[in-house]
Amino acid sequence: MEIVILAVVIAVVALGAISGLVVSSRKKKQLPPAPPSSPSVTAPPAEPHVGEEAEPPSAEPRRTVEEVELPAAEAPAAEAAPEAPAAPAEPEAPAAPAVEVPEPTAGRLVRLRTRLSRSQNSLGKGLLTLLSREHLDEDTWEEIEDTLLTADVGVAPTQELVERLRERVKVLGTRTPEELRTLLREELLTLIGTDADRTVHTEPGVGVNGEEKPGVVMVVGVNGTGKTTTTGKLARVLVADGKSVVLGAADTFRAAAADQLQTWGERVGARTVRGPEGGDPASIAFDAVKEGIAENADVVLIDTAGRLHTKTGLMDELGKVKRVVEKHGSVDEVLLVLDATTGQNGLVQARVFGEVVNITGIVLTKLDGTAKGGIVVAVQRELGVPVKLVGLGEGADDLAPFEPEAFVDALIGD
Ligand SMILES: Nc1nc2c(ncn2[C@@H]2O[C@H](COP(=O)(O)OP(=O)(O)OP(=O)(O)O)[C@@H](O)[C@H]2O)c(=O)[nH]1
Numbered sequence: 260m261e262i263v264i265l266a267v268v269i270a271v272v273a274l275g276a277i278s279g280l281v282v283s284s285r286k287k288k289q290l291p292p293a294p295p296s297s298p299s300v301t302a303p304p305a306e307p308h309v310g311e312e313a314e315p316p317s318a319e320p321r322r323t324v325e326e327v328e329l330p331a332a333e334a335p336a337a338e339a340a341p342e343a344p345a346a347p348a349e350p351e352a353p354a355a356p357a358v359e360v361p362e363p364t365a366g367r368l369v370r371l372r373t374r375l376s377r378s379q380n381s382l383g384k385g386l387l388t389l390l391s392r393e394h395l396d397e398d399t400w401e402e403i404e405d406t407l408l409t410a411d412v413g414v415a416p417t418q419e420l421v422e423r424l425r426e427r428v429k430v431l432g433t434r435t436p437e438e439l440r441t442l443l444r445e446e447l448l449t450l451i452g453t454d455a456d457r458t459v460h461t462e463p464g465v466g467v468n469g470e471e472k473p474g475v476v477m478v479v480g481v482n483g484t485g486k487t488t489t490t491g492k493l494a495r496v497l498v499a500d501g502k503s504v505v506l507g508a509a510d511t512f513r514a515a516a517a518d519q520l521q522t523w524g525e526r527v528g529a530r531t532v533r534g535p536e537g538g539d540p541a542s543i544a545f546d547a548v549k550e551g552i553a554e555n556a557d558v559v560l561i562d563t564a565g566r567l568h569t570k571t572g573l574m575d576e577l578g579k580v581k582r583v584v585e586k587h588g589s590v591d592e593v594l595l596v597l598d599a600t601t602g603q604n605g606l607v608q609a610r611v612f613g614e615v616v617n618i619t620g621i622v623l624t625k626l627d628g629t630a631k632g633g634i635v636v637a638v639q640r641e642l643g644v645p646v647k648l649v650g651l652g653e654g655a656d657d658l659a660p661f662e663p664e665a666f667v668d669a670l671i672g673d
Contacts, residue, residue, distance in 0.1 A: 359526050359655075361495035367659035368666065371651040374627045375669040381630045382410040383443075383670035390439045395428060411602045412633030416450055416640060423449075444667055450636050451663045455645035459592055459620060459660075461497060461558040466588040473505070473551040474558045475584060477544075479577060479616060480596035481608050482565030485624035485650055487516050489596050490562040491523025492658035493648070498527040502557035507547025508533040509540040509580060512564040520562050526655070530554075540564060540576065541583040548587045568611035578615045594647070596622045597638060600629040606641045613642050624650030627657070632670060635661075 368375070385406045392399050400421060407417040423446050431438060461474035478490045487510065494504045506524045508517035508531055521531040532547040544561045551559035563580060566573035584590055595618045597605040612618055621638055626649050635646050646661045 359495075361499035361527060362656040364496050364499060364660060367656070368649070368662050368669075371627075371657065371659055372665065372669045374651050375632075375649075375666070382406065382632060383672055386443060387436070387439060387671060390424070390428065390443065391434065391436060400425065407633060409631075410633035411631040411637055412450075413606075413637035413640060416633075416636045420446055420450055440671060443671055447667045447670065448663055451667065452639065452645070453663050455639075457620075457645050457647045457661055459493070459594070459647050461502070461591065463557060464589055464591065466552060467586065470552060471555070472588040473548070473556045474591045475548055475551075475561070475587075475589070476558065476592040476594060477561045477563060477581060477584070477590055477616070478594050478596060478622075479563050479612060479618075480565065481567060481598075484565065484596045484598040484601075485622075486510070486565060486596045487519050487523075487562050488653070489594070489622050489624060489648070489650060489658060490520060490560050492650070492655065494523060494529045494560055495527050495655060496658065497558050497560075498529065503554070504529040505547055505551040505554060505556045505559045506531040507544050507559060507561035509544040509547070510562050510564040511536060511538045511540050511543065512566075516562065516564070523655075541580045544580050544584045545586065548584055552587065568608045574611065574615045577612075581616050592619050593617060594620050594622050595642075596624055597634070599623045599626045599631060599634050602629075602631055602634060603637075605634060606637055609638050609642045613644075618642055618644050620644060620647035622646075622648040622650065622658075623661075627651045632666070635666070 362370075386403060389399055389403050389406065403424070404417055404421050407420060408414070412420070424442070427442055427446070428434065431442070459476065461476060463474055464472050466472035476493070478486045478493075480486050490506065494506060497504050504524075504527075506520055506529055508520045510516035510520070511534065514536055517531070517533040517536075521533065523529075524531045530550070532543065532550050534543040534546070540563060544563075547561055548559050550556075561580075561584065563577060564573075566577060568574065581590055581593070593616050595609060595612050597609065599605070601608075609618070609621070621642065621644060623635060623638070623646050626632060639645055649659055649661050649666075651657045651659060
């Protein structure tokens with residue numbers, strides 16, 4: 260019996276040992292799956308790869324910024340142009356509107372009058388309303404003063420005008436609206452001045468070598484005031500008047516400026532002389548006049564780069580551009596372009612530009628976008644030169660000769 264029990268125990272122990280082995284071997288088999296998951300654990304080591312990869316791209320963009328840019332898109336078109344016969348037709352397509360016929364310049368200010376009076380309403384109408392009050396007490400005169408100052412007329416001209424109005428209103432006694440309108444019209448005209456020569460001088464002259472030289476106009480001013488646009492619009496005006504025009508793209512700061520000018524020129528058949536981007540503006544201006552002389556053109560318009568009047572180096576450069584152009588002969592007109600919306604700051608600009616180049620006329624742009632038409636008075640006083648042209652919109656023919664009467668009529672309405 261004992262033997263049987265012993266045999267059973269041995270058998271049980273033996274079975275236990277065998278099953279233990281099986282379990283442990285299963286466990287060992289389960290482990291291997293762990294290693295497959297271990298690569299994901301080793302993923303972090305991939306981070307260095309990411310880091311490694313990150314470096315080249317960080318270097319690449321520096322190259323691609325220069326290399327890819329727009330030329331990548333433009334180059335094929337440019338390359339295709341000489342090969343494909345259809346392609347050359349495309350560059351000619353924009354040249355087709357070169358036959359554009361600009362609007363006649365006469366009466367432009369009258370045509371643009373609604374735009375002008377819309378923006379200037381508060382000045383003219385405001386003054387008339389105040390002057391029509393039954394009792395013109397001190398408060399009312401102060402309000403009149405404020406209206407003028409708000410419209411950028413300037414302190415001294417405002418005081419002069421108010422003094423004159425006070426005197427004349429006193430003499431008038433009863434004031435009919437019509438009398439007031441006439442009175443205000445006269446006084447505003449006196450303030451603006453009707454005697455100044457507002458012609459943009461573009462007559463041909465005699466060059467240093469005795470040859471006939473085109474009229475030369477330089478367009479100067481602070482950034483974004485509308486120089487290129489004005490140069491383009493002026494080219495249209497001149498072409499409309501039957502003159503041949505050469506454009507000089509001496510704005511080598513702003514990459515798109517030369518293209519912009521060339522487009523304006525192409526639309527009316529005026530050639531643009533341009534140089535490399537960032538090139539010497541004086542030499543481009545010089546070449547433009549040289550071309551103008553060679554081509555027997557009537558007028559050369561030189562668009563210069565926008566420059567802050569506070570940067571001495573840039574202002575010196577402007578002086579140099581003018582001096583270099585004068586090696587051919589006189590510069591007949593230096594137009595300072597002022598943005599009417601910048602108000603009093605325009606006066607500071609006018610003063611500094613006037614010190615560097617002899618300003619002969621002012622172009623007041625964006626008059627359609629401000630009620631501060633009084634700047635016309637202030638800037639003429641500041642510089643002692645007349646406003647010759649006004650910009651009244653972004654349209655190609657939205658540049659008008661400045662006519663004091665039409666301007667004042669627009670201010671005070673009918
Ligand atoms: N509303 C309005 N916009 C104008 C007038 N004149 C110019 N502009 C706009 O003013 C912006 C600047 O004009 P640009 O001719 O490029 O100015 P710019 O002085 O040549 O600029 P920079 O070369 O950068 O100094 C453009 O969007 C023009 O369309 C105007 O009389 N009225």
